[in-house]
Amino acid sequence: MTQIVAATGNEAVANALRQVEPDVCAAYPITPQTELMQRFSSFVSDGKVKTELILVESEHSALSACIGAAAAGGRVATATSSQGLALMWEMLYIASGFRLPIVMAVVNRALSSPINIHCDHSDAMGARDSGWIQLWSENAQEAYDNTIQAFRVAEHMDIRLPVMICYDGFIISHSIERIEYLDDDVVKNFVGEYKPLYPLLDVDNPKSYGPLILPDLYMEVRRAHAEVYKNVAKVVLEVAEEFKKTSGRSYGLFESYRLDDAEIGIVILNSAAGTTKDVIDEYRDKGVKIGLLKPRLFRPFPYEEIGKALKHLKAVCVFDRADAFGGSFGPLYLDIATSLYHYRKKPVLINKIYGLGGRDYMPEHAEAVIEELIKIAKTGRVRSYKEYIGVRE
Amino acid sequence: MIGWKQIPPGMVILEAGSALKIKTGSWRAAYKPRWIEENCIQCLLCWLYCPDNAVKVEDGKRQDFDYEYCKGCGLCALECPGKKGNKAIVMEEEVR
Numbered sequence: 001m002t003q004i005v006a007a008t009g010n011e012a013v014a015n016a017l018r019q020v021e022p023d024v025c026a027a028y029p030i031t032p033q034t035e036l037m038q039r040f041s042s043f044v045s046d047g048k049v050k051t052e053l054i055l056v057e058s059e060h061s062a063l064s065a066c067i068g069a070a071a072a073g074g075r076v077a078t079a080t081s082s083q084g085l086a087l088m089w090e091m092l093y094i095a096s097g098f099r100l101p102i103v104m105a106v107v108n109r110a111l112s113s114p115i116n117i118h119c120d121h122s123d124a125m126g127a128r129d130s131g132w133i134q135l136w137s138e139n140a141q142e143a144y145d146n147t148i149q150a151f152r153v154a155e156h157m158d159i160r161l162p163v164m165i166c167y168d169g170f171i172i173s174h175s176i177e178r179i180e181y182l183d184d185d186v187v188k189n190f191v192g193e194y195k196p197l198y199p200l201l202d203v204d205n206p207k208s209y210g211p212l213i214l215p216d217l218y219m220e221v222r223r224a225h226a227e228v229y230k231n232v233a234k235v236v237l238e239v240a241e242e243f244k245k246t247s248g249r250s251y252g253l254f255e256s257y258r259l260d261d262a263e264i265g266i267v268i269l270n271s272a273a274g275t276t277k278d279v280i281d282e283y284r285d286k287g288v289k290i291g292l293l294k295p296r297l298f299r300p301f302p303y304e305e306i307g308k309a310l311k312h313l314k315a316v317c318v319f320d321r322a323d324a325f326g327g328s329f330g331p332l333y334l335d336i337a338t339s340l341y342h343y344r345k346k347p348v349l350i351n352k353i354y355g356l357g358g359r360d361y362m363p364e365h366a367e368a369v370i371e372e373l374i375k376i377a378k379t380g381r382v383r384s385y386k387e388y389i390g391v392r393e
Numbered sequence: 394m395i396g397w398k399q400i401p402p403g404m405v406i407l408e409a410g411s412a413l414k415i416k417t418g419s420w421r422a423a424y425k426p427r428w429i430e431e432n433c434i435q436c437l438l439c440w441l442y443c444p445d446n447a448v449k450v451e452d453g454k455r456q457d458f459d460y461e462y463c464k465g466c467g468l469c470a471l472e473c474p475g476k477k478g479n480k481a482i483v484m485e486e487e488v489r
């Protein structure tokens with residue numbers, strides 16, 4: 001029986017971790033993730049889970065301990081935000097290179113400097129080429145559902161890669177929403193018993209992790225690694241299909257909202273998609289053919305499927321909650337542009353940088369951009385390809 | 394050399410003791426350890442510290458160096474306690 005509760009995003013993800021009950025969890029507190037692991041550590045001290053909780057002195061150590069535990073043969077989870085993820089940088093690549101199915105919640109927060117504890121996506125975007133799968137979540141329900149599905153995706157024998165579940169700091173992590181929890185035994189059955197691939201603790205079959213690979217073999221190792229990412233989208237969809245049977249909730253590689261017959265569109269990640277959908281409904285009522293695409297699987301980026309979903313539009317705005325300083329456009333824009341590049345007929349593409357460091361994203365921001373897209377679709381004239389919105393001059 | 398399709402997941406090496414195939418003795422540049430048996434107290438610290446397979450042990454007893462694997466790092470000589478202050482390993486210049 002499903003349980004309907006009022007809970008914060010962090011509470012929901014902590015509950016998902018309790019239901020999955022990983023063997024090992026190593027974490028270090030950082031706002032706005034802290035509440036998640038604090039709640040999970042209460043489950044450990046109250047004897048609700050048998051997880052071995054390792055309290056470490058930094059995030060670098062947290063992920064190092066997770067890597068050791070996963071290589072030893074355990075099911076492993078952790079969580080972080082912002083500077084914590086930045087401090088894990090070196091170990092992120094090692095976790096994916098070793099093909100360890102670690103699951104990590106990333107509660108999105110701006111990177112220093114200036115220091116700021118509120119939401120933007122610069123932390124996870126900075127880790128987008130580290131070889132971790134990334135599942136992004138609009139609200140607490142999606143963060144909960146993605147966490148449960150992440151274990152199945154990470155641990156699939158065709159994949160064996162670490163997964164990040166991204167959701168917006170404070171906006172989702174600390175706001176109370178209506179959430180449907182699955183029953184404990186349903187979640188336990190869904191994730192199933194953990195099957196290690198090459199456990200170091202299987203001492204009868206000794207093995208070595210992390211050998212030195214020099215120029216005579218490094219290319220082959222990386223080429224083999226690149227091949228694995230081709231399997232991810234298929235497995236994400238299979239797991240989502242099965243999850244739908246247990247929960248009734250559907251997930252894909254991305255969400256298409258009123259996109260099929262649309263002429264203009266918006267691409268946006270995470271919580272701001274909710275606000276945008278409301279504004280889109282208002283414009284639809286006025287007869288404007290507009291839709292939205294919200295990526296869920298951001299890494300590996302399903303560029304073929306996304307290209308197909310957007311190519312028929314006349315004008316598209318990609319919203320980025322992170323800039324790529326010194327680069328050309330925001331990180332999401334770059335992937336969307338690449339997805340469309342090979343089509344002869346494609347939409348005009350503009351980029352807005354919004355919501356940095358927790359700056360509110362308001363309906364009027366979406367309205368202004370939609371007005372701009374309507375003009376571009378009509379005239380083909382573009383005032384500016386990239387600009388910051390919601391900023392004082 | 395193997396192609397990319399033969400690479401195991403995570404490049405985990407599943408064959409135990411495969412490092413024996415790499416003869417690191419060719420890395421030795423200038424110095425080579427010499428074992429002085431009469432000063433040896435069989436503590437096996439040299440075996441423990443040697444980063445390669447150059448210190449052979451049989452039936453719990455230290456044997457002579459296997460120079461095919463000795464890279465000449467000198468760790469064994471540094472760690473060797475020897476007998477009454479006399480080292481059982483000394484590094485000597487080697488002309489190759």
Ligand code: SF4
Nearest residue numbers: 443463464466467469
């Ligand atoms: S010199 Fe180094 S490599 Fe050679 S035997 Fe001593 S410790 Fe081993």
Ligand code: SF4
Nearest residue numbers: 433434436437439473
């Ligand atoms: S460290 Fe020195 S004393 Fe000890 S076993 Fe080796 S050679 Fe002998």
